Amino acid sequence: MISELPPLNAVRAFASAARHQSFSRAAEELHVSHSAVSRHIKLLEEHLGVLLFERRTRQSVLTPAGQTFYEQVSVALTQIANAATALTRGASMRKVTINVRPSFAVRWLIPRLPNFMALYPDIQPEVVTSTLPPDQSREAFDVVIRRGHTGWASNVQPQILLEDDMVLVAAPSLLQTLPLNDAGNLLRHTLLAGRTRGMDWKNWAEHAGIAQLRNQPTLQFDHMHLVLQAAVDGLGVALCPASLLGKDLSTGRLICPLPSLRLPLVRYYYGVSSEAAAETQLFIDWMFAQIHQDTTAPTDSSLTAQPTSAP
Template identity: 75%
Template sequence: MIANLPPLNAVRAFAAAARHQSFSRAAEELHVSHSAVSRHVKLLEERLGVLLFERRTRQSLLTPEGKAFYEQVSEALTQIANAATALTRSAAQRKVIINVRPSFAVRWLIPRLPDFVALHPDIKPEVVTSTRPPDPSREPFDVVIRRGRAGWSAHVQPTALLEDDLLLVSAPSLLQSVPLENTHDLARHTLLSGKTRSSDWQAWTVHAGISPLHNSPTLQFDHMHLVLQAAVDGLGVALCPASLLSKDLSNGRLTCPLPSLRLPLSRYYYGVSRDAAVDAQFFVDWLFSQIRQPATAQPKA
């Protein structure tokens, strides 16, 4: 029974001394003094009522009782050590590495992550950003999300995740000073764009059936989340994937002046690495639960 356990520190000192057949070497292993090991063993012998060692000048030999006790104690201590190691490894592995593009991380994933953490407090989501095609041999991950299927490694199977459209957005304050009621009004505005989506304006004008906006002033930024911040700050109008807009539309920082002009985009796909942690499936299930939630403040056609 647990109540009959001898002092575990004494058992640990005894096991070390028995393994080395020496109190001095046991003391070195445990980083204590020779006398401390001797006291622990004596305490254990008094508790058990038997001699465990035959003390000699340069060596301490196990008695028959000590040898029998050591065989069982050694196995029990090994089991405890193995259990502790397994638990530590399990705890260390309870994380999910999610590889996404920077703008998707900033505008879609990170604002929603508190919900995942609340649902799974024992799983640590580790977000890494990259613009390169998914390849676990180059960038280790558990779950990867990218738009489209181009460039995916043969080791990762892309699965459809999220439909998307391209929308025109602007800060409400900008439209109060410079209205934008139709496509002709775009000539009065600065056009914001990102290097990673540099062809959006051309594709959108073709879809909208209007002439290219060659004479309009433009500002370009590295990533879409920077373009959106510029739009929020009233620097101009921007074309942006609807997937990145929900928070800014819902809180009124951005508005969609021409909601009927939607340009369908390539959908998002997700992939799970073959070596993914078991908890990756919890994250994938959570992704779909977020996508199924009704969108708020979506622009109406």
């Protein structure tokens, strides 16, 4: 089919001449000579075996065959122009691929992305979630974020991103019914846990200096963002990385009943692909700015206060 195409430069010259009904104006539009336009159209007519224009003294008028051909060709040329424009716009939209764990994506990254997109409208962040250790040969990314610096592929160098602590959180309605004024009160509550963080409650109990929580009713979920949703819904008390709390404390959806009792966690690290887009550094700088903003934001102590129990 492609081999049957007429000379495309000749088609372009024809379309311009047909639109203007003038070889001279077509020449001006295409920045070529009048004779060049004339040669292109003659070549096209010979290729098609049809007369496309009726040459008059001061005007070139489309023949019926030329009119039919122009109507179809003009649509095709418009489609080509639109395709080229769309491709150019796509190429001008620079992309940064960010590989993170699902909970970090849902609870930390995605809520903040509107700010990044407002600052850098020409950079498209593409978020990819994975629970696998960072390995550039297995998964494509510009920047990857994981907790801890072990298990990384040798071609990705981890850099410190974020310090983190584990804290207790619960819905205000739950704490109003069953206050949690000290660690010992936890024995009256259902515990919410993530399957990928099976040792958290044991480690926290040791850190808090209380008996191991062995016989507590426990609900388990696949990811921490599901654990937090269960906490918001009042299903129990969650032990959660502070980095994933988002705006749940500031909006009052959750309360941190024992804010001074915090279990230090392994840091978050980030790594950059050897083939990372130049825009990746802008994204990294933006992340650090967000972290700095979070750590310097004023804390409202009333958010961690225990709700008064009903008499």
